[in-house]
Amino acid sequence: MSDCLFCKIAAGEIPSNKVYEDALCYAFYDIAPQAPTHFLVIPKVHIGSVSEIDGTNSGVVAHIFEVIAKLAGDLGLTSYRVVSNIGEQAGQSVLHLHFHVLSGRDMTWPPG
Numbered sequence: 001m002s003d004c005l006f007c008k009i010a011a012g013e014i015p016s017n018k019v020y021e022d023a024l025c026y027a028f029y030d031i032a033p034q035a036p037t038h039f040l041v042i043p044k045v046h047i048g049s050v051s052e053i054d055g056t057n058s059g060v061v062a063h064i065f066e067v068i069a070k071l072a073g074d075l076g077l078t079s080y081r082v083v084s085n086i087g088e089q090a091g092q093s094v095l096h097l098h099f100h101v102l103s104g105r106d107m108t109w110p111p112g
Ligand code: 5GP
Pocket: 005, 016, 017, 028, 029, 030, 031, 032, 033, 084, 085, 091, 092, 093, 094, 095, 098
């Protein structure tokens, strides 16, 4: 999508601190980290949020979770949280599917 911040980051048109990239997804550190380790994993294809996942695009989501597991292992993360906010009330501010990976501090439940 031409006017999407994360599409531009995935395409390298806007700089980011890259963690990982392959043909299907892009991972980069969050600009406003909420934990000592906080990165985002996004599909290169534009998907608006979890609510737009269906049989035509769920393969990339499965792939992203494989990537998250690999990156967490590579980074030595033994405990971490994966979060995706959907919609305004849940706190979604960028309308391109992304999974937050947060680690390195005690976390509370339920989330605020
Ligand atoms: P959301 O609020 O939609 O769940 O998460 C969006 C995340 O993207 C936020 O944690 C925010 O800090 C991050 N973010 C927004 N703009 C940028 C940017 O230009 N670069 C990076 N690296 N992160 C961004």
